[in-house]
Amino acid sequence: MVAVRWCLRFNLSYRDVEELLVERGIEVDHVTIFRWVQRFTPLLADAARFTRHAPGDRWSVDETYVKVNGIWRYVYRAVDQHGQVIDVLVSARRDAAAARRFFRRALRTLKVEPCEVVTDAAPVYQAVRDDLVPSAWHHVERYANNPVEADHSQLKHRLRPMRGLRTDRTAQVIIAGHAFIQNLRRGHYELGHGAPPKIRVAEAFTELARAI
Structure with a gap:
């Protein structure tokens, strides 16, 4: 859990992380640490889902890009007005199908709908909003999407320090x-709310380790 927390945080x-663990008397290969991250990160997030606060009703949605095995991939992300990351999705394409998949995933996972969706002026978002959250106001004003x-x-x-990602899944x-x-x-x-802010994540991981 310590190794996974260090990698994510x-x-x-x-x-x-391999070197830091060796200093503490724990010899483990960096490939094993990678496997720990891949194995336990989804379990930790799943164990924590019942303690997650409900997201706000104003979602800022945008996509950025990262390289995966030398090929550019798009990352759809949404953040609410309180700074909570709603969801993320890695996609090979930047199109209506990917945007629709992202929204469906977020709506299904959180079981709440926003009353306002802020995006850039890409036309695909208008169509997806009309279909999946028709009651939400679609805001495309300049600079409105700055938070995400x-x-x-x-x-x-x-x-940046991770020296590249190998597959879309990882x-x-x-x-x-x-x-997360x-x-x-x-x-x-x-989680970790009784702890000082600087050790909140460490306390949260201790609680989640018991859960999984």
Whole structure:
């Protein structure tokens, strides 16, 4: 759990975590650490879902891009007005089908609908909103989407030391894990709330380790 938390929380490569563990008398290969992250990150997020706060009703939706095995992939992300990351989705394409898949995934997982959706001016979003959340106001005013665009930079900053992602599946796990950690740090789960902010994530992982 410590190794997984370090990988998701700090700007460390798997080899960095390997070295830190050796200093503590634990010898483990960096490939094993990668496998731990892939195995346990979804379990941790799933165990925490019942303690997650309901998201806000104003969603800022946008896509950024990352390289996966040398090929550009799009990452759909949404953030509410309180800074909670709603969901993430890695996609090979940037089109209406991908946007629809992202919205369906978020709506199915959270079982809530926004009353306002903020996006850029890409026409695919209008069609998807009309179909899936027709009651929501679609806001496309200039600069309105700045919150989610600014939030992309934190993801890029975390991925930089990892020296690339190999498959879409592993990319999805890592990027979703980053969103999970962000939400923990921002207090969007009823986990680690009795602890000081600087050790909130560590306490949350201790609680989740018992659950899984």
